[in-house]
Amino acid sequence: MPPVGAKPPPIPWLRQTHAAITSILTGEVPKKLPPLDLSVGTKFQQQLWRAVLHIPIGSTCTYGELARALRRPKAARAIGQACGANPIPLIVPCHRVLANGNKLGGFSAGLNWKRKLLKAEGHSF
Numbered sequence: 001m002p003p004v005g006a007k008p009p010p011i012p013w014l015r016q017t018h019a020a021i022t023s024i025l026t027g028e029v030p031k032k033l034p035p036l037d038l039s040v041g042t043k044f045q046q047q048l049w050r051a052v053l054h055i056p057i058g059s060t061c062t063y064g065e066l067a068r069a070l071r072r073p074k075a076a077r078a079i080g081q082a083c084g085a086n087p088i089p090l091i092v093p094c095h096r097v098l099a100n101g102n103k104l105g106g107f108s109a110g111l112n113w114k115r116k117l118l119k120a121e122g123h124s125f
Contacts, residue, residue, distance in 0.1 A: 013034050013035065016032060016033075016034040017034040017091075019031065019032075020032070020033050020034060020091060021090060021091070024090060024091065024093075024117070024120075025090075025117075025120060026120060027057065027058075027120035027121045027122065028057070029056075029057050033053075033091060034091075036088065036091065036092070038050070038087070038088075038092070040087050041082070041085060041087070042082075044078065044082060045082040045085055045086075047070060048066065048070065048079060048082040048083070049082070049086060049092045049094075051066060051069065051070060052066070052083070052086075052092055052093055052094055052096070052097060053092055053093070055093060055096045055097070057093075057121050058121050058122050058123075059096065060096045060097070060098050060102065060118070060123070061096065061097060061098070062076075062097070062098050062099065062100055062102065063076040063077070063079040063080050063083075063097060063098075063099060063100070063105065064076045064079075064100060066079050066097060067079050076100075079097070080097075080099075080105065080106065083097050083106075083107075083108070084106060084108050085108075086108060089107070089108050089109050090109075090117075093117075094107065094108070095107055095109075095113070095114045095117040095118060096118070096121075104125055
C-alpha cells in the first residue's frame with residue numbers, strides 16, 4: 001500500500017514491471033523494461049547502473065572490467081559498492097557483475113539470489 005497521500009503506480013507501469021520481472025526470473029530477456037528512476041544515486045552510481053543494463057542475459061563481467069570500461073581502472077571497489085547500492089537489483093542486473101577470477105563476489109539481495117538469477121541465465125555457480 002502506498003504511503004498516505006501518495007498515488008499508487010499506474011496500472012500500465014505495474015503490468016510492464018510484472019512482465020519484466022517474470023521474464024528476468026525465468027532467464028529471458030524482457031520485451032520492455034518499465035521506466036526506471038535511478039536518480040537516487042550519485043552520478044557515478046547512475047553511470048554504473050546504466051552500464052550494467054547493457055550486460056546481456058547470459059553474460060557476465062568483473063568489477064575490474066566495468067571499472068576499465070567506465071575509464072576508471074582503479075575503481076573496482078567503488079564499482080562493487082555502487083552495485084551494492086543498486087535500488088532495483090532485479091531489473092538493473094548487478095548479479096551479472098563478478099569478482100576477480102569470475103568469483104561470485106557480493107550481491108545486495110544475498111548470494112543465494114545471485115546464484116538463482118545466474119542459474120536462470122545459464123550459469124553454474
